Every structure is written in C-alpha cells, then in structure tokens.
Amino acid sequence: MKSILVNPPKQPIRAEIQLAASKSECNRALIINALTGFKCELTNISEARDSQTMLRLLNSSDQVADVIDAGTTMRFLTAYFAVTNQQKTMTGTARMCERPIGILVDALRFLGADISYEKEEGYPPLKLNGFTYSGNREIKMRGDVSSQYISALLMIAPELPSGLTIQLEGEVGSRPYIEMTLNQMAHFGIDYQADWQKNTLFIPPMKYQPQPYAIESDWSGASYWYSIVALAEDAEVELLGLKKNSLQGDSAIVNIMKHLGVESTFTERGVLLTKIPAAASIGWDFTDCPDLAQTVAVCCAVKGIRLSLTGVESLKIKETDRIFALQQELKKLGAELKEIEKDHLYEVHAIQDPGVIQSPSIHTYDDHRMAMAFAPVGMVFPVVIEEPGVVVKSYPGYWKDLAKVTSWEEI
Numbered sequence: 001m002k003s004i005l006v007n008p009p010k011q012p013i014r015a016e017i018q019l020a021a022s023k024s025e026c027n028r029a030l031i032i033n034a035l036t037g038f039k040c041e042l043t044n045i046s047e048a049r050d051s052q053t054m055l056r057l058l059n060s061s062d063q064v065a066d067v068i069d070a071g072t073t074m075r076f077l078t079a080y081f082a083v084t085n086q087q088k089t090m091t092g093t094a095r096m097c098e099r100p101i102g103i104l105v106d107a108l109r110f111l112g113a114d115i116s117y118e119k120e121e122g123y124p125p126l127k128l129n130g131f132t133y134s135g136n137r138e139i140k141m142r143g144d145v146s147s148q149y150i151s152a153l154l155m156i157a158p159e160l161p162s163g164l165t166i167q168l169e170g171e172v173g174s175r176p177y178i179e180m181t182l183n184q185m186a187h188f189g190i191d192y193q194a195d196w197q198k199n200t201l202f203i204p205p206m207k208y209q210p211q212p213y214a215i216e217s218d219w220s221g222a223s224y225w226y227s228i229v230a231l232a233e234d235a236e237v238e239l240l241g242l243k244k245n246s247l248q249g250d251s252a253i254v255n256i257m258k259h260l261g262v263e264s265t266f267t268e269r270g271v272l273l274t275k276i277p278a279a280a281s282i283g284w285d286f287t288d289c290p291d292l293a294q295t296v297a298v299c300c301a302v303k304g305i306r307l308s309l310t311g312v313e314s315l316k317i318k319e320t321d322r323i324f325a326l327q328q329e330l331k332k333l334g335a336e337l338k339e340i341e342k343d344h345l346y347e348v349h350a351i352q353d354p355g356v357i358q359s360p361s362i363h364t365y366d367d368h369r370m371a372m373a374f375a376p377v378g379m380v381f382p383v384v385i386e387e388p389g390v391v392v393k394s395y396p397g398y399w400k401d402l403a404k405v406t407s408w409e410e411i
C-alpha cells in the first residue's frame with residue numbers, strides 16, 4: 001500500500017469503535033507474566049506489532065532478539081533477559097539503534113549484568129553476556145530521558161535478592177507510565193512504595209503472584225478519534241473498552257479535548273464523544289503524555305486554535321524526531337510549529353485558509369503517530385497519508401476503523 005487518500009465525510013458521523021488494546025499495558029503484562037513462569041491468564045492481548053514482537057521474543061530461544069522499532073520491547077526485554085541470565089543480542093531497526101539505552105545499561109551493569117555494545121556506546125545493538133548479582137540495592141537514575149528505562153528496571157526489581165530502591169534524578173518525564181508499571185506490579189502482588197515528593201521508589205524482594213489480567217483499550221489510539229470528532233462538522237463516536245479510572249496517562253486526552261471541542265461521557269461500554277464549542281487558544285504541558293502531542297498539534301492547526309506546547313523534549317528521540325516531522329508536515333497545511341524557547345516552548349500557528357489547500361501529501365517518517373495524527377485532517381479537506389502501513393506498530397486496525405466514518409482510497 002503506497003498511500004491513502006482520506007476524503008471528508010459526506011454525512012454526519014455516528015459510529016461505535018471497538019478500540020485496539022494498549023500496547024503499553026500489554027507489554028508490561030507480558031513481562032510480568034514471563035516472570036511468573038507464564039502462569040497468568042492475560043486477556044485482550046494487543047494486536048500491535050510492538051506487543052506481538054514482545055510475545056514472539058519471550059517465547060523464542062533464538063540468540064538474536066530483533067525488536068524492530070518497539071521502544072518498550074527493547075528496554076523491557078533487555079532488563080528481563082539480563083536479570084534472567086539469558087545470553088542474547090538485542091537489536092532493531094536503524095532508528096532503534098539511534099535511540100539511547102545507556103541509562104538502562106549502566107543501571108543493569110551496576111546490578112550485575114554483563115552487557116557490551118556491539119557498535120556505538122550507549123545505543124543498540126547490545127550483547128547480554130550473563131548476570132552475577134552485585135548486591136547493590138540502591139540506584140540513582142535520570143528520570144528525564146525516558147521512563148521506559150525506569151519501568152524496565154522496576155519490573156525486574158522484585159527478582160533481585162535485596163529488592164531495589166531507585167532514586168530518580170532530574171525532572172521526571174512520562175511519570176504516568178511509571179505509575180502504570182507500579183500499578184500493574186501491585187496487581188500481581190508486589191508491595192511497592194513510591195514517594196513522589198522525593199522521587200524515590202522502593203521495590204521489596206518478592207515473588208509475583210500469577211493473576212488473571214485484562215488489558216484495557218488504548219487511550220493513545222483513542223486520541224485520533226477525539227481529533228476526528230473535533231474536526232468533523234457533525235460527529236458522535238462511542239469508543240468501546242475504555243475506563244474512566246484508567247492506568248494510562250494518555251487518558252489526559254479527555255481534559256485536553258474539552259478545549260478543542262469534544263465532550264466525553266463515560267458509558268457502561270466505554271466513552272461517548274460529542275461536540276461542544278472549542279477555545280480560541282490553549283497551552284499544554286505534555287511532560288506526562290508525550291504521545292498526545294502530535295494529535296493535539298495537528299488538530300489545533302486545522303481547527304484554528306492557537307496552541308503553546310511544553311514538555312515535548314522527549315519527542316526528538318522517539319520513532320522519528322517528531323518535532324522536525326511535525327514542522328515539515330504542518331507546513332504543507334499552511335500551518336507552523338514554531339520554536340519559541342529552545343527545546344522547551346513551541347507554538348502551533350494555525351492554518352489561515354483551509355479553502356486553498358489541495359490534498360497535501362503527508363510524509364510519515366516510519367512513525368505510526370504521524371500517520372494517525374494527520375489522517376483526521378481528512379475530516380476537513382482531502383489529505384494523502386504516505387506509507388500508511390506504519391500504523392501496525394500500535395493500531396493495526398486503524399484504517400479499517402476509519403472506513404466506518406469516512407471513505408478513503410489507496411492511491
């Protein structure tokens with residue numbers, strides 16, 4: 001499939017969408033399940049390629065573990081294979097080998113892992129050569145690069161003979177993902193202590209207790225539906241499988257979208273999205289929910305809402321440099337993502353005249369979220385999404401679901 005042309009809907013949107021499962025919750029459940037000796041009954045396993053890759057690699061005796069482009073799979077499996085004393089080579093796509101992992105490797109080495117870099121210091125591919133417990137029970141770790149290093153370490157910490165105290169340093173980014181990890185660990189019997197005043201986490205040495213676990217639908221995936229409702233002239237969409245008290249930080253989309261013109265009403269089955277008046281401008285700090293930044297930036301650009309963004313530092317080290325990618329592609333809509341304070345404060349200047357835009361062709365940079373964040377633009381004017389297959393990373397059914405609200409064609 002080369003590209004997809006998304007056409008504006010010809011009638012009011014009324015749809016029910018069975019949302020895909022969260023890859024983040026799923027990948028944590030899969031690691032914890034492995035640590036129980038595969039004794040848990042997990043339901044609603046995610047179809048996302050990141051989770052299917054995790055599942056495959058946990059069940060494989062191959063010496064090489066290729067995570068493709070899945071960050072959590074790379075980070076969580078590195079910690080899991082290290083502490084379970086498995087000799088593996090951890091690798092992935094060219095981009096994965098540009099995404100830093102030194103903070104996690106240093107932490108695992110401090111605990112007793114023998115890990116070497118195959119190419120560049122601080123980056124995959126890695127060679128895991130075994131584990132001899134060092135006895136270290138307290139560790140300092142930067143919290144401002146990726147929370148995935150911290151989640152990876154937390155999940156293996158109960159396996160260490162003395163448990164682990166982690167002292168986080170710097171401003172902690174993506175904290176809800178750390179809390180998701182801790183909550184899931186608690187579900188499987190781990191009595192952790194978290195002092196968020198001091199950014200200290202303590203995990204006692206304990207055995208995970210096998211439990212059934214049902215993975216929730218994906219709030220990051222839900223964000224694209226919010227954008228569709230915000231941008232369409234007339235829309236009501238019920239998203240099935242979401243919970244009000246979610247473990248997922250991206251449920252913050254409920255509050256963000258109140259400003260962008262979408263009201264959320266929780267139902268017995270999920271959440272109903274309806275249209276309300278939007279604000280003229282908003283400011284949002286994405287430190288806790290970086291994966292929502294693209295959805296919100298594109299939605300504001302098209303809706304004519306002025307947006308100030310902070311807390312987007314981590315976007316440069318994700319599937320692509322998402323700041324650069326947004327800057328390039330928003331230009332094609334006649335909008336702009338402007339850096340106001342270096343690496344800190346950005347502003348989205350909205351499209352002036354949607355009437356003059358002729359089916360812009362959006363490049364997706366091997367990033368599922370570029371494709372899914374720009375497709376809702378099609379609610380307002382036709383838009384072409386290049387390499388639409390990238391969505392498989394987190395939401396393989398995205399295009400099939402989109403067909404329920406508007407027509408699109410392969411071109």
Ligand SMILES: O=C(O)C1=C[C@@H](OP(=O)(O)O)[C@@H](O)[C@H](O)C1
Pocket residue numbers: 023024025072145146147148151173174177290291314
């Ligand atoms: O732990 C997780 O499941 C994730 C944490 C976040 O990464 P960072 O902690 O690197 O921001 C997020 O962007 C990613 O999509 C999933």
Ligand SMILES: C=C(OP(=O)(O)O)C(=O)O
Pocket residue numbers: 069070071072073291318319369394
């Ligand atoms: C950043 C993401 O994933 P990961 O870091 O797990 O590759 C994402 O899904 O937006």
